[in-house]
Amino acid sequence: MKIPERILLAHGAGGRLSHELIEGVFLPAFSNPELESLDDAAILPELPPGRLAMTTDGHVVDPPTYPGGDLGSLSVNGTVNDLVMVGADPLYLSWALILEEGLEGEKLRQHVESARRAAEEAGVTIVAGDTKTVPRGRGDGIYAVSAGIGVVPEGRRVSDRRIEAGDAILLTGTAADHGATIMALRHGLEGPGLHSDCAPLNHLIGELWKGGIDIHAMHDPTRGGIATTCNEAASRSSLRFLLSAQAIPIAPGVYAVCEILGLDELYLASEGRALIFLPGNQSEAALEILHAHPQGRDAASIGVVLPAEAGHAPVELETLSGSLRPLDMLSGMDLPRIC
Amino acid sequence: MCLAIPMRLEERDEFSGRVSLDGVSRQISLMLFPEAEVGQWLLVHAGYAISAIDEQQAEETLALLSEYAGEMMEL
C-alpha cells in the first residue's frame, strides 16, 4: 500500500481513501491485536490491579517538526507523562489526527513513525485512532489529540495536597529546552545545543518508585514552565516554595536563547522533565537514583517547601545576586521582547 | 526599551554577519556597525550590531568589582 503524495479531504471522509490511509500508514506503524480488529472501539485485556487513571491532551505546535522531536512524539509523550505525573503506569493510548488538506503524505508518515517510536520507547500500545481532514487554509497542517489510560498501583499516592513544609523540590533535568528550541526556530536562531527534551518519563520515575522514594507530588512543567507549574501547586497546597536560581540546571544554549529573545527560562516549557516534591530527607537518595539513569543525569534539587509567610509570594526565586524575586504565573503568551 | 546582548562575530561579509553566544547563532546586519571585526564581541539589538564591547573598559570595571566581591573577577 502506498503513501499518498498529499492529503485530500476524502482521506478523512471514511471511504476508500480513508481505508487506504489506515492500511497504508497507520496499521503498519501500530500493529497490535486491539487496533487490528478495526472495530468501533478497542477491547482491552484485563488490567493490572490498582486504580485506573485516564487523561487526554490536544497538541498543536508551530513548527510541527523541530530538533529533538515533532508533533508525533510530543503527542504520545505528553499523554504518557500526564499519566506518570499522577503515579500511574501508562498502558494504552488513543491517537487522533486532524489533517489539513494538502499536507504532504511523507510528512504525515514521519509524524506517524515518530509516534510509533515514542510509544515503543514508553512501552505503551496505541489501540484506537481516528483521522479527520479540514479544507486547506482551515487548519495548520496537522493537529493531534491523544488520550491515555494507566494504572496507579496500590501504595502510590501522588497529590499536591501531600506537599508539606520541609519537602525538597527536584527537577529531573535541564529546564526549558523544548520551549527555547521552538522559540529559537521561530526567530532565526540555531545551535547544536538546542533540541527539545521531549521524552517519556515513566522509566525514569519508575526507578524512583522501585527505589522506595515517597513521591508526594509531581508535575511536568509544560506550558508556562517551572514558574507557572510551581504557582499552581503552591496554591493547591497553601504553602510557599523557594527556588534557587543557582541550582536550576539550564543548558547554555537555552540560556543564550532567553537572553537574546528577552524570554524568561522559568516560563518556557519542558516536555520530558518532572518537578518532584518529596520529603527533604529523601532528596539525596532520589538524586542518586535519577543521576544513574540516562534521562536524569542533570537532575538537581532546585528548591524547598516552606510554610506560607506574610509578605512573601507563594513562589519565590533566590536570584543569583542573592535577593528574592516573586515568581508569578505566566500572564498571556510569553512573547519575545526587544524592549 | 532596548534589550541588547553581547554576541561574538563568527564570520562576516560586506553588510551582514553571523554572531553566536554559547553555541546559539543568528544572522545579523552590520549596517549600523560596519567596522565590526571577526572574533569581536558585539552588542546586538533586534538583529543589528550597534556597538562592540571594549574589552579594556570591561576589564577595568571587573577590577573595580573585584574589590567589592573580595575575589578576582575576569571576563
Next chain:
Amino acid sequence: MRTRDPFSDSEAVRGLAREIAREAEELEARLTIMEVCGSHTHAIARAGLRSLLPEKIRLISGPGCPVCVTPVDWLDHAIALVERGDVILSSFGDLMRVPSSRRTLEEIRSEGAPVEILYSPRDALKLARSRPEKKIVFLAVGFETTAPTIAAALVEAEAEGLENFLILPGNKTMPEPMRLIAGDPEIAVDAFLLPGHVSVITGSDAFEFLARDYGLPGIVAGFAPTDVLRAVLEIIAQGKHGEAKIVNAYGRVVTREGNQAARKILDEVFVASPARWRGLGEIPASGLDLRPELAHRNAALLPVELPEPIEPPGCRCGEVLKGMIDPPECPLFGAPCIPERPVGACMVSSEGSCAAWYRHERWRNMESGR
C-alpha cells in the same frame, strides 16, 4: 549549567549593596533616582534590587518603556491599517497586548487579522519579499536604540527596490521628555539613571544638559545588577558632595559621541517632529517622522478610517510615568488593571512600571502571603 555573567556576580552585588548602605547613612535626605529605560525597570525588578537598597534610596520609573508611552490613537491607526485588507502588520512582541481604544493586536490576531511577531525589522524585509501582494507595515516603536535598526531596514528596502515594505512611524527620542521632567517643579527627581543602550547610539554627551541646565546628576548605566548598583553608589557620592555630573559608568559599550554610523542613518531616514506621549501629552521634537522623500514608505499616509480615540477613564499612567505616584496609588491597580487584562499601558509590557510592580513588589506590602 547557567552561563555566569561576571557583571551579575553575587559577591560583587552583596559588596556593592553593603557599600551603598554605608554611604547612604550619611545622606541628609532621601534620594529619588529615576530610571528612564524599560530595561532598567525590568532588570531592577528581575534581580530584586529594590530589596537590597536602603530606605534612603528610592528608585522610580520614568517614561522609558516605549510601548507604554505609545498613545492610544497610534494603536487605533495600526488596527485601522490591517482592516484595509491589503496590509500585514509586523511588530515586536512587546506591542501585542497594549490596549488601543477598542482592542489589542493580540485580540485582532485571534480574530484572524494578519499580525506577525518579529525579532528584527530585518525579518519584516524577508516577509515583504515572500508576500509581494501585500503591504508589510512594520510598527515602528522604540527609542534611539531601536530607531536606527528600523532606519537601516528602510535603507535596505530602498536599495533593493522592495516597494511593499512600509512603517507606521512611532519612534521617540529620550532627551526631550527628560527635560520636561527635570524642569517640572512638581516632580521631585534628584538624579537620573541614564539609559545605557540609548546612550550607545546617542553618546553620553547627549545627556550633559541635565547637569548643565538643571543641576541634576546622571549616570549612564548598564543592565547587570552590578551596573545599576555602581550607578546608585556614584549618585550617592555626588549627592553627598552636592555635585551634579554626567558620568559614563557603562564604558564597555558607551562612548561620549555615540555610534556615528547609526546616527547618520537615523538622519537620512527620520526627521525630528512633535510627538504625543501617553500620559505626558505632546512634546516638541520628541518623535521621529519619516523624511518627506520617503513618503512612499509611510503607512500613516495610507487612507484609513480612524475611530474617535477613547482613553481609559481613571487610569493614572501619566502620573506613574512621571514618577509622581507609585503604581499602587492608582485606583485601578490590581483591580481591574492586571497584566492579563491591562487597562493602562504601564501594566502591559513586563518593563512597564505597573506590571513590574505588580509582579515583583506587590507581595512585600501584603498582610499575608496569599
